[in-house]
Amino acid sequence: MAKSVxxxxxxxxxYIPPRPKHPNFQRTRSFREIQGIISKMxxxxxxxxxxxxxxxxxxxxxxxxxxxxxxxLRLSCxxxxxxxxxxxxxxxxxxxxxxxxxxxxxxxxxxxxxxxGEQAIHNSEINSHGQQYQYLTQSLNDLPITRRISLQRFLExxxxxLIMLSPYYFPTNNSNFNSSRKR
Amino acid sequence: xxxxxxxxxxxxxxxxxxxxxxxSSSSGPYDTVWECVIPYVNDPRDRAAASQVCKxxxxxxxxxxxxxxxxxCYSVTPQILSRRFPQLESLKLKGKPRAAMFNLIDxxxxxxxxxxxxxxxIGSFPKMKALHFRRMxxxxxxxxxxxxxxxxxxxxxxxxxxxxxxxxxxxxxxxxLCRNLRTLYMEESMLVEKDKEWLHELASNNSVLENLNFYxxxxxxxxxxxxxxxxxxxxxxxxxxxxxCDISYLVGFFRAASSLEEFGGGSFSLPLQQTNExxxxxxxxxYAGVAFPPKxxxxxxxxxxxxxxxxxxxxxxxxxxxxxxxxxLGTEDHCELLKRCPNxxxxxxxxxxxxxxxxxxxxxxxxIKRLRIERGADEQEMEDVEGMVTQRxxxxxxxxxxxxxxxxxxVSDITNSALECIGAxxxxxxxxxxxxxxxxxxxxxxxxxxxxxxxxxxxxxxxxFALYLRPGGLTDVGxxxxxxxxxxxxxxxxxxxxxxxxxxxxxxxxxxxLQKLEMRGCCFSERALAMAxxxxxxxxxxxxxxxxxxxxxxxLLTMVRANWNIELIPARRHFVHxxxxxxxxxxxxxxxxxAYYSLAGERNDFPNSVRMFDPSAFRNT
Numbered sequence: 001m002a003k004s005v006x007x008x009x010x011x012x013x014x015y016i017p018p019r020p021k022h023p024n025f026q027r028t029r030s031f032r033e034i035q036g037i038i039s040k041m042x043x044x045x046x047x048x049x050x051x052x053x054x055x056x057x058x059x060x061x062x063x064x065x066x067x068x069x070x071x072x073l074r075l076s077c078x079x080x081x082x083x084x085x086x087x088x089x090x091x092x093x094x095x096x097x098x099x100x101x102x103x104x105x106x107x108x109x110x111x112x113x114x115x116x117g118e119q120a121i122h123n124s125e126i127n128s129h130g131q132q133y134q135y136l137t138q139s140l141n142d143l144p145i146t147r148r149i150s151l152q153r154f155l156e157x158x159x160x161x162l163i164m165l166s167p168y169y170f171p172t173n174n175s176n177f178n179s180s181r182k183r
Numbered sequence: 184x185x186x187x188x189x190x191x192x193x194x195x196x197x198x199x200x201x202x203x204x205x206x207s208s209s210s211g212p213y214d215t216v217w218e219c220v221i222p223y224v225n226d227p228r229d230r231a232a233a234s235q236v237c238k239x240x241x242x243x244x245x246x247x248x249x250x251x252x253x254x255x256c257y258s259v260t261p262q263i264l265s266r267r268f269p270q271l272e273s274l275k276l277k278g279k280p281r282a283a284m285f286n287l288i289d290x291x292x293x294x295x296x297x298x299x300x301x302x303x304x305i306g307s308f309p310k311m312k313a314l315h316f317r318r319m320x321x322x323x324x325x326x327x328x329x330x331x332x333x334x335x336x337x338x339x340x341x342x343x344x345x346x347x348x349x350x351x352x353x354x355x356x357x358x359x360l361c362r363n364l365r366t367l368y369m370e371e372s373m374l375v376e377k378d379k380e381w382l383h384e385l386a387s388n389n390s391v392l393e394n395l396n397f398y399x400x401x402x403x404x405x406x407x408x409x410x411x412x413x414x415x416x417x418x419x420x421x422x423x424x425x426x427x428c429d430i431s432y433l434v435g436f437f438r439a440a441s442s443l444e445e446f447g448g449g450s451f452s453l454p455l456q457q458t459n460e461x462x463x464x465x466x467x468x469x470y471a472g473v474a475f476p477p478k479x480x481x482x483x484x485x486x487x488x489x490x491x492x493x494x495x496x497x498x499x500x501x502x503x504x505x506x507x508x509x510x511x512l513g514t515e516d517h518c519e520l521l522k523r524c525p526n527x528x529x530x531x532x533x534x535x536x537x538x539x540x541x542x543x544x545x546x547x548x549x550x551i552k553r554l555r556i557e558r559g560a561d562e563q564e565m566e567d568v569e570g571m572v573t574q575r576x577x578x579x580x581x582x583x584x585x586x587x588x589x590x591x592x593x594v595s596d597i598t599n600s601a602l603e604c605i606g607a608x609x610x611x612x613x614x615x616x617x618x619x620x621x622x623x624x625x626x627x628x629x630x631x632x633x634x635x636x637x638x639x640x641x642x643x644x645x646x647x648f649a650l651y652l653r654p655g656g657l658t659d660v661g662x663x664x665x666x667x668x669x670x671x672x673x674x675x676x677x678x679x680x681x682x683x684x685x686x687x688x689x690x691x692x693x694x695x696x697l698q699k700l701e702m703r704g705c706c707f708s709e710r711a712l713a714m715a716x717x718x719x720x721x722x723x724x725x726x727x728x729x730x731x732x733x734x735x736x737x738x739l740l741t742m743v744r745a746n747w748n749i750e751l752i753p754a755r756r757h758f759v760h761x762x763x764x765x766x767x768x769x770x771x772x773x774x775x776x777x778a779y780y781s782l783a784g785e786r787n788d789f790p791n792s793v794r795m796f797d798p799s800a801f802r803n804t
Contacts, residue, residue, distance in 0.1 A: 085651045118434070132617045143729045143773055144283040145621055145678075147558060150371050151533075154485075154509045155560050163798070164453060 187680075206314040219346035221247055223622040239572060246270050246515040253277070254699065255724055256294055256319065257748070260783045261302035272310045273340070274717075278319035280726050280777060281397065283702060284345060287775075291790045294319040296346075304332035313340035321346045326353030326446035330360040336350030350375035351402070366394040370424065379404035386412040391419065398448045403772065414439035424448050427485065430494070431469040437476055445481030447506055451491045466490040483531070485509040489516045501525035505530040508557055514569040514695030518543045528552045528586075533559035534593050537569040541576030545583035548783075552611075554580070558620065574601035574627070580607045591616035597626050602634030604640025616649035616676070622755065626653075632661030639668035646671055651678030651703070659686030673697060675723075681706040684711035691718030698722060704729040709776075713741035723780045729773040737801045742778065748785055750777040771775075 016029070089104040093112065147155075217233075219361060221243055224230055234244040250273040255258060264271070271680050278294020280287075286291065303311055311334050321343055321467050328763045329335045338361050338517040343349070351374065357367070367385070375400045380400075386409045387393070395413065405428040414420055414436050423440065424447035433449060451470070467490050475482070475498045482495060483506025495502075502524050507517065514537040521527070521540060532540070534556050545549060573596035580748065581587070583602075587609045597619055605612070615638070628634075635657065638644065648669065650657070655663075662681040666689060669675075673696050681687055682700075687707045691714070698721050707715075716725055732754070752775035785795055 049657055143771075145558075146287060147619065149286055151508070151557055152286070153399075154563070158486075158511065158560075159565070161453060 204411055216490060225250075227252070245539070250313075251275070255779055256299070257786050258779060258781045258785060261299050261307070262318070263782055265302055265307035269308065270310050271308050272312035272313065273315075274308075275315040276316070277317045279303070280775075281318075282775075283318050284724065287772075288331040289790060289792050291320075292793065293788050293790070294788065295788060296321045297325050298326045301331050304328050305331060305336050305428050307332065312338060314369075315340070315342040315344060315667070316346055317342075317344040317509035319346050320348040322348050323350055323353035323356075325349070327356045335361050337363050339363055340366040340368075342366065343372050344368060345371045347373040351377045351381045354381035355384055358382070358566065359388060362388050363391060364389060365391055365393065365419075366396075368394060368396040369400055370396050371399045372397075374400060374402070374794060376402050377423060379406055379409070382406065382409040383412075386416065387409075389413070390416045392417040393419045394422045395420070396422070396424040396447075397426055400426050401550045402426045407436060410648045411436040411439055414443075418442065420700070421445065424483075428472055429469075430484065434472055437474060440476050441476060443476040443776070444478050445504065446479060447481070447483040451484070451486045451488065453566060467493060470494045480504065480526075481529075483505075483507070483509070486511055488512065489589065492516060492520060495520065496523060502527055505531070506531040506534070507685035513567040514539055515567075522547050524548060526550065529554075531555045532556070533557050533566070533570070534572045534595070535559050535566045535742075537567065537571060538573055538576035539569060540580075541572065542579045542733055543581040549584055550586055550750070551584045552586050554584075554587065554592070554766060555589070556592040558618070561622065571578060571595040574598040576645065577601040578604045581605045585611070586625035587612055590615040593618045594730055595620050595623055596627050597631065597634075599631055599634030599637075600628075602631060603637040603641075606634075606638040609642055611644065611804070613643040613644045614647040615645060616647075618649070618651040618678070619653060621653060626656075629655050630658050630661055631656060632664060634659055635661055636664040639665065642664060645669065646673070647674045648672050649676035650680060652674065653679050654706075656680065658682055659689065662686035663693075666690035669694050669697070671696050674699045674701075676701040676703075678702070681707065682706065685707055687711050688718070691715035694719055694721075699724040701726045702730070703727070706731055708733065709736060709738035710741060711775065713739050716742045724774065725778045730776070732774050735801075736796070739796060740798055741774070743798050746780050746782060747779045748779055749788070751794045752777070752792055753776065753794060755792075 085152045087104050090110075092103045092105050092110045094103070194535075196777055217240060217491075218501075224233065230248060234241045245268055248271065251264065251271060252275040253264070254277055256276045256278045257701040264274075276296070276299060278293055278296075282288050285290070296316050299316075302308070302410070303314070314329075315481070317337060326349055328340070329341075341361065343362060346369075349372075354374075354561065356713060357364070359608040364385075382405065385395075389403075392413060403426065405426055405439055406664065408426060410423070410425065410428070410433065413760065414423075419442060420440050420756055421442055424445070427446070427450040429452055431452075434448075437443070437446075442473060451466075462797050465587055466488070470491055473494050479498055480501050481504035482498065483504075483618070484491075484495070486509065486731065487494075487507075488511040490515055498524060499520065503526055505520075505524060505527055507520075508531045512535070514535055515539040517532065517536045521530075521543045523621045525547055527544075528549070530544070530551060530553070532555075535554060544554075559570055573591055574594075577592070577594070578601050581591075581604045588611050590605075590609070590612060591614070594617060598618070605615070607617075628653075631652065639648075650665070658681040659682050662677075665675075665677075665680075672694065675697060677700075681690070684707055687705070688711055697719050700722060702725075705727065712727060712730060716722060736751065742749070752772075754774040756770045789795070
């Protein structure tokens with residue numbers, strides 16, 4: 001289980017976020033690192049995050065979207081605290097500096113937190129030109145050369161064929177390549 | 184349309200022959216000549232110019248224009264088209280951005296054929312015979328509407344090219360009712376297979392089919408008997424490209440298809456496993472009886488491996504077109520095969536062909552006109568170790584194959600001298616596309632500024648150009664060269680070029696003919712992009728993904744103008760399941776900008792992931 005970092009200084013009772021140690025929030029610094037971290041997370045936590053996200057959105061793919069530059073955030077959990085009535089909280093998971101933290105907050109709080117985060121990046125980008133480009137190239141490195149769909153499908157099928165050729169393969173009833181021999 | 188002075192001066196007799204058109208009597212001998220000439224004027228640019236001479240010529244063009252390609256379906260409405268060209272015989276429409284072919288556009292983005300087919304079905308185009316839809320959404324209901332209309336009865340060509348949204352139910356209507364079809368084309372379309380009846384319907388009702396294509400579709404229930412029936416009933420059958428169907432079952436088909444010139448698809452089964460006695464059966468044996476038709480000159484066989492390759496040898500020397508994209512050949516196999524194809528004009532292969540394969544081409548296939556080299560698998564063990572194309576192969580190719588008109592290649596390494604060589608030798612090149620793969624960390628010779636300049640200066644017939652590099656691949660100076668030396672280029676795809684806003688601004692001062700620009704992974708700000716749009720005088724379509732998006736996008740206001748639609752697909756991040764690693768991963772989709780001229784106003788069929796750019800949102804702030 002990842003250790004918890006008091007990023008928001010919530011324990012102090014105040015909500016002023018501390019200055020980030022690095023001028024750049026390098027959240028896109030390592031795609032693979034983030035992947036590695038997720039795989040170390042408690043799967044139950046991850047699942048609940050996904051379920052909260054997908055329960056009120058219609059899209060086929062998983063979780064709620066985290067718009068990068070759009071300030072109208074959409075967080076699809078529970079309700080809000082209004083008129084003294086406390087609504088349910090949901091987990092907010094934050095990846096920062098190689099650690100993962102999970103907080104249970106109401107949607108409104110979560111929105112505020114994320115807005116703070118966005119603002120911190122925005123301010124630091126204006127301050128540092130050179131680092132802006134660095135952030136940018138790192139960010140653009142997450143734009144891999146995508147493959148043509150037809151070739152992608154062919155390469156996947158070829159992989160399946162190789163698996164079927166292996167000495168340890170046991171054919172099942174729904175093997176595609178046998179069906180091509182059927183009349 | 185202005186009347187020309189010369190027309191006003193003419194006082195010709197009313198009765199002058201005007202090819203029996205019975206049209207306005209104030210025309211003269213100039214009109215008669217023009218009416219005789221215009222059937223031979225087919226280039227749309229020439230037609231467009233002619234139609235602006237005067238009202239009369241505009242009218243003649245309007246009623247004689249036979250074919251129109253609408254490069255982006257949202258630039259105009261079906262009603263406008265039917266008013267402008269009511270006698271249209273052939274229509275080609277393109278929908279989704281090209282990026283859709285690379286999985287970058289949501290399925291429900293748009294590009295519906297329904298409004299167009301409805302216009303056709305109500306009889307707005309009484310002479311319509313050929314419909315070609317590319318990257319559009321087609322439903323079964325659309326196909327049913329078409330099949331039941333008067334146009335459907337006389338339709339000769341239907342191409343659903345990389346379309347989606349329909350199933351074999353829709354094809355049933357087509358097969359049953361469109362009995363005049365010469366061409367049914369569905370290559371790479373994503374359709375749902377409900378049963379195999381559609382092919383049988385087509386076979387039973389059609390005797391004039393010339394081209395049948397459902398290559399690279401997921402149709403698995405293909406009965407060889409139905410294909411053979413089509414071959415025996417349709418004596419003019421010239422081109423057949425199908426989905427997976429074992430080649431050994433097509434022996435009867437090949438015998439019946441006596442006029443066949445092109446075949447693609449089929450498949451080769453997995454080699455049989457070791458039998459109990461420990462003897463491997465010969466994988467070629469089931470295919471020894473396959474004999475291709477006598478006129479066959481185009482071939483592409485799916486899952487063809489080294490053992491099955493000899494099936495091509497008897498026809499190799501006649502081949503003009505060869506598709507090895509979906510074969511299972513190594514570098515050496517490519518070399519063996521290509522040596523036997525001296526008449527090859529069009530080759531498609533993955534980069535497993537390697538530099539050695541290109542050297543074989545350079546030696547044996549000097550007449551090659553079109554070469555497309557696609558990206559193979561990334562994993563080392565899945566492709567041949569030699570399976571990389573670099574400057575070595577390109578230099579050999581360009582120096583020896585002087586007929587080259589189309590070259591598209593994914594390279595693992597590149598130098599300026601290779602590009603200079605292409606510029607020096609490939610004088611017939613009209614379409615050049617180069618993608619630098621991102622596997623190798625070090626590239627021999629970057630930036631490519633000088634090579635690109637030499638290539639553009641040397642290949643003066645270039646109309647289409649794509650250059651996809653990496654940071655450092657092309658400086659701002661290099662980007663300005665592209666602007667300076669591309670007088671005739673109409674379409675460009677640029678990836679990871681330039682270093683700063685200066686680059687794109689300089690670029691936009693040139694490219695006088697550039698109509699369609701696609702860019703990816705650029706460091707340009709929204710302000711620079713908007714200014715570049717204003718600088719590119721012929722630009723009518725822009726697509727960008729991955730740019731320096733800072734702020735709320737208000738800098739795009741710079742390019743707001745009449746009839747110019749601006750759509751945004753905001754950036755998103757979402758969790759996806761990474762099948763390869765079996766874990767969760769964050770996928771990052773960078774924002775898109777899509778901007779285009781349109782006479783149709785803003786569209787209203789866009790999904791939630793798309794946002795129309797709204798200038799009024801910035802007015803109060």
